[in-house]
Amino acid sequence: MTRRNRQIVLSNRVLGVRPSGVRKIFDLAGKAKDPINLSIGEPDFDIPLEIREEGIKWIRDGFNKYTPSGGIPELREKILHHLKAKGIICDDVIVTAGVTGGLLLAFMVLLNPLDEVVIPDPYFVLYEYQVLLLGGKPVFVDTYPDFTLKEELLRAAITDRTKVILVNSPNNPTGMVCSEEEMEMVVRVAREKNLIVFADDIYDRFMYEDGPGADYLGCRYENTLTFGGFSKTWAMTGWRIGYVAGPAEIIRCMVTMQQYVFSSINSIAQKAALSALDYNTDALIDGYRKKRDLIYEGLRDKYNVVKPKGAYFIFPEVPGGDGDGFVERAIENNLFIIPGSVFSARKSHVRISFAAGEENVMKGIEILRKMA
Template structure:
């Protein structure tokens, strides 16, 4: 390693997902079921609001906590759902920025953080940057949030429980009973509870639920990237107890500074956009891919997000993905999200034509 490079960077590798993206750029007409972002474009009224902000000269830094109108609209919406005495909100530079600030604000070297395996790739990397310790709770084969397993993983060093529902990479959604139990466990042991809810609007069976409903100290991280196809705009938000939020804001001031101001005005307009048609379409895509593969693959049917996490029919997940790529199908090996190398991730955020082509290849590979 180059002598100038900090030791902390050696604790984790570059994202394996990025490597697949790099490979996709080299293939001619790939069947791309690897991308974790919506396949629809940003709705026109959101674009128009951002363009208007640019043309009106609203291009400078916003306040670190975000533009007033967006924060007030979010506060009103959040207060209806969670009428807590002490709950504040700020605008982060994407949910990734919110996650980083949450870790930096609360995790000391040696602190343990509990989360499910499989997990979003950023979790262990962020913890390594902070000197934290990952405590990964095995959720195979059904990927459920098991409160008993969570409680059994708690030690005197546990600082945080991190939940993600609907989950990346599995698409599995925690039940209200599971979330309530984990929320109560966090309160019982006085452990920080962080809920990554970036896929909250992609919920297909029943109603979305949050642990914040059952624990008023829950820190919630959400945003507009996935729901409104604004992944490149970097507008997230975090809400939780005011002292934690103020600490995160202090760190944002010396790091991200603020989310891009024109994008925040777009996000304000996004709050008025009806997403029902998009969500119904993704529910249909979910059924399309599950119905097309469930007779040949072991699949935990996702209740949200836009991912399926099947088990490779033979060999390791990595070996299976290599075979798929040879046939032009881009999917993500499960070991990127897990200690295990048995599964692979499919994104059904793609056109029906691409999904049907992918199903055809996957059926052929399972024979």
């Protein structure tokens, strides 16, 4: 009896998605021997011991069952208080599976087919594909060469189908931080056009310039969804816990949607997050300013590069303008970085993470200088 070959017909949705370029490099680095890995997008410090112990305590105490779909009430309330103390306008909060899960839920409750989302370029890679997977249309606004958002280009990108403006500050991959003027401009345009603003603030504690501190779009505009989480400030990347705050009607719908998409969020991570909100990691983050300065000073005379003001990435233009080829040559030197084409319509740049030990950062700088 012969077995027939059965052809599997995949959805059109998945056929249009390419594997993550970030994950590709991440996997390659994992197979290399003693790699100089400046590709990773997570802090190089571990979750503080006190927060880890809090998670272990709740495991032992048996807090291991499903939780309410919007998150445990005490965490939602504490996050809401935490955000309002920073001046962010919000009625309610939902706890999500990282900012990634929060973005997906928000797009699900707001986008209809062919609705448009305006995204500054360069951008974090998942923005584009989450919009596409839900039948929306990402519309990109060029921010080169200084990675600032210009009003004329933003207005030119807006049509009758535009629903959302998405801003990530501090930015992945460029490390740039929106100025007060840029934020006021975004809010002015959004209010005029009756648009929703998505503010991805996941890197908000990683700020390196002297001044009054982090500024937030959510402080300026009532129709803002503020996205944040515990992956960067407290290094809880593998625990997958984030939040979204904003207008009550949107959050209520996101809670309903979460019932059918994620069901509920990791119970232990939520209890640990309660402890994290009381734990100050500024001393751990302060070391990143030094590494930012090291890599910027080490590259500025060899590369066309903008000094990052936040996050832990730098985004230089490579000689010859072929970031893809440059990354291939870097890997030959056991240095792992990400091609800029992963994050942009252009391929002229590369993303380098300085979320690594100082020794590896210095080794990376040495290789990059030789390659230039």
